[in-house]
Amino acid sequence: MDAQPVIAAIRFAQGRRPADPIPADPMAWLDSQLAPGLPGPDLPADLPATLPAIFAAGREDTERVRAGGMGRPNQARIVQTETAAAIALSVGGAQGFRERLVAFWANHLAIQRGRVPLFAGHYVREVIRAHVTGKFEDMLVAMARHPAMLAYLDNNGSIGPNSPAGQRMRRGLNENLAREILELHTVTPAAGYTQEDVTSFARILTGWSFQGQREPYGFVFRANAHEPGPKRLMGRTFPPGQEGGVMALTWLARHEKTHRHLATKLVRHFVADDPPPAAVDRIYGVLRDTGGDLGAATRALVRLPEAWQPPLGKLRNPQDYVIAVLRAVEAPDDIAPRAANFMQNLGQGWWSPPAPIGFPDSGAAWSGPEIMVRRLDWANNISGRGAGRDAAEVAEAVLGPICRPETLRAAARAGSAREALTLVLVSPEFHRR
Known part of the structure; x- marks a missing residue:
């Protein structure tokens, strides 16, 4: 396999699933995910998904508590269902680049799910997902008008x-x-x-x-x-x-300082912890010249020469890592509720940053010894879902030419198929994007 499809899937999207087709033109594949109107997560028909229904569900919970009932069942169901649906789309979907963009902008205009549990999923769907390739001003105004914010x-x-x-x-x-x-x-x-x-x-x-x-x-x-x-x-x-x-x-x-700030964050997220100044200048120029068109800036982002240069350098944050592992072992969508717990245990709960600044976007924030040990333990546990798979075949399918010979040799010497797969999933190259 050529390196470019792998880089496209790992650096820009959410990692390959072994059965994923290999795009003949990786850049065109990424561009195709920027079209407006692509579907979001599938929500159950009985879930309160509109603001009137969400408010009504919240009132029911409040009245129940006032009457002496315990807990808020509607709130719990909305939070759990919205979270599971969004994670399932990342684990099983084919629009990984778009989902990465949704996660990026949701972290930029961050809310804390625990503070606004009824509205978090609606906020991400209607404020972030709806504007992820549109004008930043539209996203910003929608954010400032949403009950969640x-x-x-x-x-x-x-x-x-x-x-x-x-x-x-x-x-x-x-x-x-x-x-x-x-x-x-x-x-x-x-x-x-x-x-x-x-x-x-x-x-x-x-x-x-x-x-x-x-x-x-x-x-x-x-x-x-x-x-x-x-x-x-x-x-x-x-x-x-x-x-x-x-x-x-x-x-x-539309301010030039806003465009500079957004350009720096985009390049830091998709290219390097230390954003190359020339790359930032190019994305800044696109935002400036288009009046903050996020779709245009994103198309320019995937055309940065720096974005395609191996080796992969950024450490995957816990959410990216969990999703990439689950895609690699082709986990079923119904694992999504447990995946949310995995992410929380690794320090990055879904839609739950500790402050309005959002989660940090540098490797140093996620490379502490305790967090890394938790990753290794979790990967070892999840490898049971892929037990029986040939680790070398998985490595070829999801990492291709960026898989190091040392990783393949270690997997070949492993005592079991599960141990071999674990070694691939915890390898330095799998941790990078």
Whole structure:
């Protein structure tokens, strides 16, 4: 097997399954996964998957608890089913590159599933997946309007001090969402914004909230909680009302510092922990020239010469590693619920970063001795699913020419087929992407 299909599947996608066809043109194969409208995870027909249904399920749980019942069964079912469906798509699907992009952008605009359990799956489907190859400004505005982010960063309770509601209730601003959008999601401190800008942006976003008791379910703009008058942000003046918030978010999404930040993160994720400056410059230029077109930036990303140069250098994070192993042993989709537990045990729970900055994206964060020992133990256990498989054949199918001779020799000397397969799955080259 040629190296390019392997690099395409490992560096850009989620690893090969032995039965996967080998693409004749790896770049065209990657491009094909960037078309709009590709299917997402299959959800059961009875799962509350729309916002009205999700809010209704949450109300049922709340009423049950108030009546003395134990637990929140609807919440538990929604969380478990959404998570399992998304993982199953990664383990068994053929759109690994697109799933990697969904994971990347979900980590960039991160929420914590434990804080907003009812909404996490809907957020990833409607905010991230729906815009993953569109304009960044559309993704950013959708994020700022979604109940998951509004609740996670407390903007639903942010009230303009001089608004009618603020005067009546004596409540004020919450700056969490404004601060994280500036610091993490868009321009970063490199833009030179000040604390005054954070406060002003928080005023711009007052009134951005949601409701779940009646229509319209989801985002609402509460004019009586919005700080009146125009506001200045980083030298620009924005009008009052919801329009000013959309204008501010759009301007931030198109800012050159945002494009530089996004380019750096994309190259770091798909190419190297230490992003090559020339590669960052190229992706930055595409984002700048296209007004933040993520599809165009992604197509440019797969055409970076640096992205195709062996050896593979980045350490797979726990989620990537678990998915790649399960694909290598051709695990069935129904392993997804247990896979979520595996990832949690390895330090990277699904949709569960510890902070708004998301999970780290460098090998140093995932190469500690304890985490690596857990990986080895888990891989040894999961190899039982592939017991009887010829380790050399698996290595050829999923690693091809990047498999080292030392790995094949060690597998050949192993005491059992399971041990041989484990040696392939824990080899240095399998840990890399």
